[in-house]
Amino acid sequence: MRGFIHLDDFNEAKAGHAPTFQLSSKSSPETPATEEEKKDAPVQQTRTLPTVPDVDIGAWLDFDLKAPILDALRILGFTKPTPIQAKALPLGLARRDIIGAAATGSGKTLAYGIPILQHLIRTWKNTPKTTAGSGPSGSPALAGLILTPTRELATQVKDHMVALAQCTPQPTHILPIVGGMSIQKQERVLSRHPHIIVATPGRLWELMEGNDSFLLYLRTLSFLVIDEADRMFETGHFRELTSILKAISRRSVSDGGDFPKAKGAKDGEANLEVTPPSTQGAPKPPRRQTFVFSATLGKDFLSSAKEKKGKGSGSKVSDDPMKQLLRKVEFDDSNRQIVDVTVQGAGGAKASTLIERRVDCIQTDKEILLYYFLLRFPCRTLVFVNSIDAARRILPSLQLLQLPVFGLHGQMQQRARLRSLERFRDHDNAILIATDVAARGLDIPEVEHVIHYQVPRSKGTYVHRSGRTARAGHEGLSTIFCGAEEVKAYKALMGVLGKGGNIPEFPVDRGLVTSLRERVVLARKINAAEHKESKAKHEEDWMRKQAEAMDIILDESMIGGGSKGKGKKGWVEEEEGDEANAGKQLRKVAQWKSQLQALMGSSVIPRGASAKYPTSGHVRDLPARLMLEGNKSGLRGHKQVSIMEAVRQAER
Numbered sequence: 173m174r175g176f177i178h179l180d181d182f183n184e185a186k187a188g189h190a191p192t193f194q195l196s197s198k199s200s201p202e203t204p205a206t207e208e209e210k211k212d213a214p215v216q217q218t219r220t221l222p223t224v225p226d227v228d229i230g231a232w233l234d235f236d237l238k239a240p241i242l243d244a245l246r247i248l249g250f251t252k253p254t255p256i257q258a259k260a261l262p263l264g265l266a267r268r269d270i271i272g273a274a275a276t277g278s279g280k281t282l283a284y285g286i287p288i289l290q291h292l293i294r295t296w297k298n299t300p301k302t303t304a305g306s307g308p309s310g311s312p313a314l315a316g317l318i319l320t321p322t323r324e325l326a327t328q329v330k331d332h333m334v335a336l337a338q339c340t341p342q343p344t345h346i347l348p349i350v351g352g353m354s355i356q357k358q359e360r361v362l363s364r365h366p367h368i369i370v371a372t373p374g375r376l377w378e379l380m381e382g383n384d385s386f387l388l389y390l391r392t393l394s395f396l397v398i399d400e401a402d403r404m405f406e407t408g409h410f411r412e413l414t415s416i417l418k419a420i421s422r423r424s425v426s427d428g429g430d431f432p433k434a435k436g437a438k439d440g441e442a443n444l445e446v447t448p449p450s451t452q453g454a455p456k457p458p459r460r461q462t463f464v465f466s467a468t469l470g471k472d473f474l475s476s477a478k479e480k481k482g483k484g485s486g487s488k489v490s491d492d493p494m495k496q497l498l499r500k501v502e503f504d505d506s507n508r509q510i511v512d513v514t515v516q517g518a519g520g521a522k523a524s525t526l527i528e529r530r531v532d533c534i535q536t537d538k539e540i541l542l543y544y545f546l547l548r549f550p551c552r553t554l555v556f557v558n559s560i561d562a563a564r565r566i567l568p569s570l571q572l573l574q575l576p577v578f579g580l581h582g583q584m585q586q587r588a589r590l591r592s593l594e595r596f597r598d599h600d601n602a603i604l605i606a607t608d609v610a611a612r613g614l615d616i617p618e619v620e621h622v623i624h625y626q627v628p629r630s631k632g633t634y635v636h637r638s639g640r641t642a643r644a645g646h647e648g649l650s651t652i653f654c655g656a657e658e659v660k661a662y663k664a665l666m667g668v669l670g671k672g673g674n675i676p677e678f679p680v681d682r683g684l685v686t687s688l689r690e691r692v693v694l695a696r697k698i699n700a701a702e703h704k705e706s707k708a709k710h711e712e713d714w715m716r717k718q719a720e721a722m723d724i725i726l727d728e729s730m731i732g733g734g735s736k737g738k739g740k741k742g743w744v745e746e747e748e749g750d751e752a753n754a755g756k757q758l759r760k761v762a763q764w765k766s767q768l769q770a771l772m773g774s775s776v777i778p779r780g781a782s783a784k785y786p787t788s789g790h791v792r793d794l795p796a797r798l799m800l801e802g803n804k805s806g807l808r809g810h811k812q813v814s815i816m817e818a819v820r821q822a823e824r
């Protein structure tokens with residue numbers, strides 16, 4: 173038996189109290205049928221509201237926000253709205269459609285999240301039930317659907333919305349729908365109709381296909397948000413996103429057409445799986461508000477969005493993803509609003525607190541340079557690479573160098589991706605080696621340093637990667653490593669960023685970098701040898717499995733190094749030779765490991781200085797740096813200079 177808290181009860185709650193609401197006997201619309209469903213059902217017997225601190229949030233009062241939202245803002249300590257929030261909220265709350273652009277880390281999530289929650293609270297009591305059944309609180313149609321490009325971002329936006337909704341009198345059910353999680357479980361929870369869904373397009377579309385009741389439910393949607401809109405309309409998400417937009421189109425409710433085809437349906441055939449469900453007798457879908465947000469919507473896009481106000485837009489078909497966006501997103505509001513708080517030109521999509529630096533190097537030295545930064549300036553550092561291969565190569569070397577390093581890329585299992593992110597968040601000086609799957613939207617507190625290990629391929633990528641630091645008014649540094657063969661790409665990037673061709677150089681202590689070379693070279697050698705070994709073993713296992721599956725006997729000469737049986741000598745001798753080689757290799761790796769161990773335990777002496785006469789060196793700051801010992805945290809007994817301080821010192 174489920175019970176629900178009602179607004180009437182809530183109104184008695186006062187800020188500063190921590191009221192516990194008891195079960196109400198008012199509605200119990202759905203009783204979970206099976207044990208499994210009971211487990212998943214978002215039921216709370218009592219709802220204990222958090223204690224609200226006495227924080228002055230006077231600056232929010234003009235928006236006439238509902239008490240639960242104001243309380244959540246107090247708890248979050250958000251004393252005033254950010255500029256994008258200050259500009260977008262009056263419009264969003266007045267039910268306008270918005271195209272919003274603001275720098276990375278400037279609070280766009282709440283700029284669209286607050287109007288959704290305000291609407292939900294306001295309509296909670298009187299929301300008509302959908303024909304498809306009622307939601308978890310016996311009520312509502314779907315208040316909000318938020319679409320994001322990555323699973324991690326969807327999870328984060330969900331958490332952000334949960335924090336905002338922590339004081340609502342009834343539990344607000346916010347469901348992330350992302351790939352890599354059990355689809356059956358998601359289907360089950362969806363059938364209980366959450367209030368807000370935060371989804372990546374791929375998994376959402378998978379769930380929508382052939383599920384009429386879910387489609388009907390989606391069409392009751394009051395707020396549609398497309399976050400990181402420019403990324404969403406790029407290849408990779410485009411197909412699913414377009415299908416979703418068509419399927420939830422309000423126009424197709426009235427004309428019954430323009431529905432995407434079912435998988436395998438031919439032209440002229442009925443769209444069996446995605447035929448619009450009958451809307452006969454269903455209440456007219458609510459007016460829908462649409463929010464399109466990103467840091468990098470671009471000047472051209474924003475001006476064409478301004479010109480072409482109206483439902484949909486322009487009739488000309490264009491390949492430009494952003495123009496497609498304007499055509500495919502239905503704005504109900506004929507007077508949709510453009511809110512642009514970026515300073516256009518001069519890379520205004522970046523936070524004003526972001527400091528940018530560059531380091532020139534030769535390609536083969538990048539790993540040493542990276543080690544130098546991580547050891548010399550331990551802080552939460554996010555290192556972006558251009559490929560999964562690069563992430564896979566660098567990560568084990570840095571682990572061998574005993575740094576607290578984690579990886580994140582698209583070929584990792586979802587659980588491992590989330591675990592990496594968690595550890596990165598939890599550990600003060602953690603390092604995350606990530607592909608651009610982490611470039612958009614991720615809000616990890618206190619990331620001080622973003623390193624572009626390779627020159628990013630586009631302006632958007634540079635801006636969003638850099639935007640993982642310097643968030644919410646904090647300072648942060650973005651350093652781009654520019655290899656000799658990347659100069660052209662770097663210059664092109666500077667051109668589009670409007671930087672007149674340059675970013676200032678970071679003052680690297682080259683002597684120290686040279687002194688770290690030996691460690692890195694050893695780690696790289698160990699890593700390469702171990703990688704080769706595990707690859708060979710993996711291939712061998714794979715061949716054995718295939719042979720087993722096909723019920724054939726494997727010719728052993730085909731595996732285990734491949735050279736067996738091919739030489740002039742007999743196979744026994746060859747096998748012995750292979751074993752001897754393998755043994756030799758193992759001994760070599762063991763030797764490298766103990767060398768590395770010894771190096772890690774000794775001090776690093778900048779090249780050109782003498783350990784015997786520490787003060788005689790011509791390298792400034794030598795005694796301190798002689799204490800730079802290899803250990804887990806990098807610096808021991810060393811008067812540590814933060815990376816931001818190092819930048820400032822260089823400027824003086």
Ligand SMILES: Nc1ncnc2c1ncn2[C@@H]1O[C@H](COP(=O)(O)OP(=O)(O)OP(=O)(O)O)[C@@H](O)[C@H]1O
Nearest residue numbers: 250252253254276277278279280281467613615644
């Ligand atoms: N009014 C506020 N006062 C203080 N901090 C805020 C406020 N609003 C949001 N924040 C915090 O600012 C950080 C950035 O917010 P958010 O993730 O919404 O930025 P964003 O503009 O969406 O960034 P990105 O473009 O990188 O996705 C978050 O940690 C959020 O909690």
